[in-house]
Amino acid sequence: MFRILLSLLTLMMAVPAQAETRVPQSQAEIGLGFAPVVKRAAPAVVNIYAKIVTEEQDNPFFSDPFFRDFFRGFGAPRPRERGSLGSGVILSDDGYVVSNYHVVGMASEIRVVTTDRREFGAQVVLGDEESDIAILRLEDADKLPSLSLRDSDLVEVGELVLAIGNPFGVGQTVSSGIVSGLARSGAATGNARGYFIQTDAPINPGNSGGALIDVNGDLIGINTSILSRSGGSNGIGFAIPANLVAEFLKQAKSGNEIFRRPWAGMAGQPMTADIAESLGLALPVGVVISELHPESPVSAAGLRVGDVITHVDGEEVNSPSEMKFRMSVSGIGGTSRLTHLRGGRAHEAKVDLIVAPDEPPSEETELDDRTVLPGLTVARLNPAVISRFGLPLMANGVIVLDPGPFGARAGLQPGDILAAINGEEILRPRDADKALTRPGRWVQVDLLRRGQRMSLRFRL
Numbered sequence: 001m002f003r004i005l006l007s008l009l010t011l012m013m014a015v016p017a018q019a020e021t022r023v024p025q026s027q028a029e030i031g032l033g034f035a036p037v038v039k040r041a042a043p044a045v046v047n048i049y050a051k052i053v054t055e056e057q058d059n060p061f062f063s064d065p066f067f068r069d070f071f072r073g074f075g076a077p078r079p080r081e082r083g084s085l086g087s088g089v090i091l092s093d094d095g096y097v098v099s100n101y102h103v104v105g106m107a108s109e110i111r112v113v114t115t116d117r118r119e120f121g122a123q124v125v126l127g128d129e130e131s132d133i134a135i136l137r138l139e140d141a142d143k144l145p146s147l148s149l150r151d152s153d154l155v156e157v158g159e160l161v162l163a164i165g166n167p168f169g170v171g172q173t174v175s176s177g178i179v180s181g182l183a184r185s186g187a188a189t190g191n192a193r194g195y196f197i198q199t200d201a202p203i204n205p206g207n208s209g210g211a212l213i214d215v216n217g218d219l220i221g222i223n224t225s226i227l228s229r230s231g232g233s234n235g236i237g238f239a240i241p242a243n244l245v246a247e248f249l250k251q252a253k254s255g256n257e258i259f260r261r262p263w264a265g266m267a268g269q270p271m272t273a274d275i276a277e278s279l280g281l282a283l284p285v286g287v288v289i290s291e292l293h294p295e296s297p298v299s300a301a302g303l304r305v306g307d308v309i310t311h312v313d314g315e316e317v318n319s320p321s322e323m324k325f326r327m328s329v330s331g332i333g334g335t336s337r338l339t340h341l342r343g344g345r346a347h348e349a350k351v352d353l354i355v356a357p358d359e360p361p362s363e364e365t366e367l368d369d370r371t372v373l374p375g376l377t378v379a380r381l382n383p384a385v386i387s388r389f390g391l392p393l394m395a396n397g398v399i400v401l402d403p404g405p406f407g408a409r410a411g412l413q414p415g416d417i418l419a420a421i422n423g424e425e426i427l428r429p430r431d432a433d434k435a436l437t438r439p440g441r442w443v444q445v446d447l448l449r450r451g452q453r454m455s456l457r458f459r460l
Helices: 002-014 027-032 035-044 242-253 273-278 320-330 383-389 404-410 429-435
Strands: 045-057 077-090 096-099 109-113 119-128 133-138 160-165 173-185 195-199 211-214 219-226 237-241 266-270 287-292 308-312 335-342 345-352 377-380 398-402 417-421 442-449 452-459
Touching: 035 045, 035 160, 035 211, 077 160, 077 219, 096 242, 109 133, 119 242, 133 242, 160 219, 195 219, 195 320, 219 242, 237 242, 242 320, 266 320, 287 320, 308 320, 320 335, 377 429, 398 404, 398 429, 417 429
Parallel strands: none
Antiparallel strands: 045 077, 045 109, 077 096, 096 133, 109 119, 119 133, 160 173, 160 211, 173 195, 195 237, 211 219, 219 237, 266 287, 287 308, 308 335, 335 345, 377 398, 398 417, 417 442, 442 452
16 A cells, blocks of 8 residues: 555656646557547637639630730639638637638638537638738637647747648548748748748648647647648648737737738848858858848847848847748837847847838829829839838839729739839829820830839820
């Protein structure tokens, strides 16, 4: 009896005060596998069925990559409906769900199905194509199972993880693997850009928006993409870290319809061995500031071109996208602490986290019937517009927000930067209005599209 009591006392003393990640310690634990974790986490992962209606044009040249831009706008558009299949994760018991933007961002109808076969309608309350995150709100939902968000900065390479989702529409599926890498940037497909957790847990079409959890059942990331030549899993998958998801949820609950990310007002490049050697650095770490906007909060904090930013809020950064991620998870309104090198010495500066300023005024203007392109909507470039369209930091001039029916037929597209019309330089929206009021028999528009200069010429 004394031996039994002694054994129990020893076992109780060996149990940690708080749950910690560890490998199985006995044959009994190995036999259980991940079953207890899955039972706890799986009910918070949902299947998402979205209906997306797009307008496609009947034009024989539209599928040709060379002629597509020249003939865009010609031919009668026809609505076409397609389905989108994906997954989502319930973040709160009152019906907030996170998924990928590419799954639900453009949907006209969204249906969410839980593991117990309940169905809910849903609306996107906050979406961001760049981060590939969308926050949904389920209709008439309460007391739902949800997953806790883990601090993804504490995730380590080699941790055991589970991916839960609905691959190929076969039903909820669980796959296992490890964290293969951290701070992956520029590795995701589609429009998503940023900072990702890499895993070898099998992820397939339909897993998008599903959960990546640790062995305690906490959410560490949202599965978003894979690298594959065949379309199937090759063991290289990427997940959006939970810390960014937490900021999205916070903004969605605050009523934001557009994700507000801090604006650094700078351009930078990853450190290379050659640059490090030229700067007298022992190791190629950090981000070299290559350009600063006059209104940049980084510039206001005292940093200048040539400085090397090594840490944001104590976390190491080695690429512009990683720096952007670090500032984004801090949110608008506070400050970030930047550690930077200048002349071989380390310095610290506090940077205000602000949105891109709408100054000078964008002067958004829609041209009327006095012009040859009524309905064309243009705006003056400023930091807010540059940030919205992902343009070069120092871009200036006038941008096309909406080509209107006549502008579209002429070949104009949203995002085009107008350089000149009939040889007249366009610096303000009023310049475009004036040039298109009495242009003559021919109109020539010189513009910049995705970094390429081109001209459109049409007869009135």
